[in-house]
Amino acid sequence: MTEEERRELIRKKRRREAILRKRKIRRMKRIAFFSGCALLAVLIIILVVTLTKKDESSVKQTEASESVLSELSSEDGTEASTDTGKDTASMSSDEGEVENTVSQDEVAADLSGLTADQQSVYAQAQRLAAMYDYDSAISLLQSQDGYDGISVYTEAVSDYEAEKAACVAVDVETVSHIFFHSLLNDDRGFDPEVSGDFVAQDNGCWMCSVDEFNTILQQMYDHGCVLVRLRDLVVQTTDEDGDVHFEKNTSLMLPEGKQAVVLSEDDLSYYHAYDNQGIASKLVFDENGEVKCEYINEAGETLVGDYDMVPLLNAFIDEHPDFSYHNAHAIIALTGYNGVFGYRTDSVYKTLDPDHLDENQAVWLEAHPEYSFEQDVADATEIANALKEEGWEFASHTWGHRHADTTSVEDLAVDNEKWVNTVENIVGPVDTIIFAHGSDIAGDEDYDMDNAKYAYFKESGYNFFCNVDGTTPVWMQIRDDYVRSGRVNIDGYRLYQAMTGNESAVADMEYLGIHDIESFFDYARVTPVVIPE
Numbered sequence: 001m002t003e004e005e006r007r008e009l010i011r012k013k014r015r016r017e018a019i020l021r022k023r024k025i026r027r028m029k030r031i032a033f034f035s036g037c038a039l040l041a042v043l044i045i046i047l048v049v050t051l052t053k054k055d056e057s058s059v060k061q062t063e064a065s066e067s068v069l070s071e072l073s074s075e076d077g078t079e080a081s082t083d084t085g086k087d088t089a090s091m092s093s094d095e096g097e098v099e100n101t102v103s104q105d106e107v108a109a110d111l112s113g114l115t116a117d118q119q120s121v122y123a124q125a126q127r128l129a130a131m132y133d134y135d136s137a138i139s140l141l142q143s144q145d146g147y148d149g150i151s152v153y154t155e156a157v158s159d160y161e162a163e164k165a166a167c168v169a170v171d172v173e174t175v176s177h178i179f180f181h182s183l184l185n186d187d188r189g190f191d192p193e194v195s196g197d198f199v200a201q202d203n204g205c206w207m208c209s210v211d212e213f214n215t216i217l218q219q220m221y222d223h224g225c226v227l228v229r230l231r232d233l234v235v236q237t238t239d240e241d242g243d244v245h246f247e248k249n250t251s252l253m254l255p256e257g258k259q260a261v262v263l264s265e266d267d268l269s270y271y272h273a274y275d276n277q278g279i280a281s282k283l284v285f286d287e288n289g290e291v292k293c294e295y296i297n298e299a300g301e302t303l304v305g306d307y308d309m310v311p312l313l314n315a316f317i318d319e320h321p322d323f324s325y326h327n328a329h330a331i332i333a334l335t336g337y338n339g340v341f342g343y344r345t346d347s348v349y350k351t352l353d354p355d356h357l358d359e360n361q362a363v364w365l366e367a368h369p370e371y372s373f374e375q376d377v378a379d380a381t382e383i384a385n386a387l388k389e390e391g392w393e394f395a396s397h398t399w400g401h402r403h404a405d406t407t408s409v410e411d412l413a414v415d416n417e418k419w420v421n422t423v424e425n426i427v428g429p430v431d432t433i434i435f436a437h438g439s440d441i442a443g444d445e446d447y448d449m450d451n452a453k454y455a456y457f458k459e460s461g462y463n464f465f466c467n468v469d470g471t472t473p474v475w476m477q478i479r480d481d482y483v484r485s486g487r488v489n490i491d492g493y494r495l496y497q498a499m500t501g502n503e504s505a506v507a508d509m510e511y512l513g514i515h516d517i518e519s520f521f522d523y524a525r526v527t528p529v530v531i532p533e
C-alpha cells in the first residue's frame with residue numbers, strides 16, 4: 001500500500017467515525033427532545049387532574065396524580081412508578097420543579113423499547129421532519145421491519161402527517177437571496193495600522209466579523225427564516241432535445257410564518273491577499289473528520305475550529321435543523337486563480353509559468369517547500385465532496401474574479417475554460433454562476449440568445465445567474481430558459497447604511513429580521529464605512 005493510499009484509508013476511517021459520532025449526538029438530541037414532549041404531556045395531564053380535584057384533601061390530590069402517572073407508565077411498560085411519588089409530591093408544592101424531575105425517566109422509558117438501531121432510525125426521521133422533509137421521514141419509518149407494532153414510529157408518522165398538512169406553499173417571488181464573504185476572527189483586517197488604509201477600509205465594507213455573522217444568523221432564525229436552495233424555487237424539466245426549462249415552484253412547502261431565504265458565500269479561496277487579516281486560511285478536516293477552518297491567530301498560533309461560515313453554519317443547522325429546508329446550506333462561489341478553500345490548486349502553482357505566477361504566489365511557494373500540487377488538489381476534492389454531502393452547493397465566480405459587464409465575451413470564455421480546468425475538476429460540474437463584483441451580463445431586461453455573453457454561458461451549461469442588488473430585498477427572473485437572482489450583500493457597508501437610515505438597507509434588514517444593528521456592529525471598523533477609492 002502506498003503512503004497516499006494509507007492516508008486515504010485513514011481519512012476515510014476518520015470520516016466514517018465522525019459520521020457515526022454525529023449520528024450518536026443527533027440521536028441523543030432527539031431523545032432529549034422526545035423526553036421534553038413526553039414530560040409536557042404528563043405535566044398537562046397532572047395539572048388537569050390536580051385542578052379537577054382541587055376541592056379534595058391534599059392527600060387525595062397526591063393519590064389521584066399518582067394513579068394517573070402509574071397508568072401512564074404501566075401503559076408504556078415503563079418503570080416510572082417508583083419515581084412517581086416524588087414527582088407528584090414536588091408537583092403539589094411547585095409545578096415548575098416537576099418539569100425537571102419527571103422528564104428523564106419518562107423518555108428513556110418511551111424509547112427504551114427500541115433497539116439502538118431503531119433509535120438511530122428514529123433520530124434520522126426526526127431530523128428529516130425538522131427539515132420539513134416529511135415524506136422522507138415517513139417513508140423511512142414505514143420501511144422499517146415491524147413498523148406497525150412500534151408505537152413510537154406510528155405516532156411520529158401521524159405527527160409528521162399533521163405537520164405536513166399544516167404547511168403552506170411559499171411564494172417563491174418573495175424569497176431573498178443574501179450573501180457573505182469570509183469572516184474576520186480578530187481586528188487585524190479592520191485595522192489600518194496592520195492592513196493598510198485601503199485594505200482596512202475595503203474589509204470594513206465587504207466583510208463581517210464572526211460575531212456579527214452569528215448574531216445575524218440567530219436573528220434570522222428567530223424571525224422564522226429557513227434556508228432553501230436557489231433551485232428549490234423552480235421546477236426544472238428537460239425536453240427531448242435535452243434543453244432545460246424552468247417554471248416557478250408552486251409547491252415549496254413550509255409551515256405558515258416561515259420565510260424562505262437563499263444564502264451564498266463568495267470567494268472561499270482564502271486568497272494570499274487575506275493573510276494576516278484575521279481570516280481563516282484553509283478548510284481542513286478536524287480529528288473527528290468534520291470540515292473546520294484552520295486559522296492563524298494574532299500570536300501566530302495555528303488553530304482549527306469554527307472560524308468561518310462553513311463550520312459555523314454546519315453547527316448552527318445541527319443545532320437548529322428547522323433553519324434548513326431539506327438540508328439546504330449555501331452556495332459557495334469560487335474563483336480559481338489562488339485555488340480553492342486555501343488549497344493552491346491553480347495550474348500555475350505547478351507550471352510556475354513566470355508570465356502568470358504573481359509575487360504573492362512566488363512568496364508563498366518559497367515559504368512552503370513541502371507543497372505538492374497533486375496533494376492539494378486531492379485534499380481540496382475531499383473537502384468539496386464532504387461539503388456536498390453536508391448540503392452545500394458550488395458556483396463559478398469566474399476564474400479571475402472578472403467584471404462580466406466590461407470584459408469581452410472572448411475573454412470571459414477563456415476565463416471560464418480556466419475555471420473548468422482548475423475548479424470544476426475539484427467541485428464537479430456546476431450550473432450556477434455568481435458574477436464577481438456584483439456585475440452582470442445585462443441590465444434589468446431579460447437575457448436572450450442575442451446577448452453573446454448569455455449565449456456563451458448558456459451553451460456552457462449555466463442556468464442560474466446571480467448578481468448583487470441590495471436596493472430591494474427580492475429580485476428575481478424565472479424564465480423558461482434561465483433563473484436570475486439579485487443578491488443582497490450582508491456586510492459592513494450595508495449594515496452601516498441600515499444603521500444610518502438608508503431606506504433600502506433598512507428595508508433589507510427588516511425583511512430578514514435583522515435588528516438592533518448598533519448592538520452588534522463591529523466598531524473595530526474604520527467609520528464612517530465608505531467604499532475606498
Ligand SMILES: [Zn+2]
Nearest residue numbers: 266267436437
Ligand atoms: Zn467576489
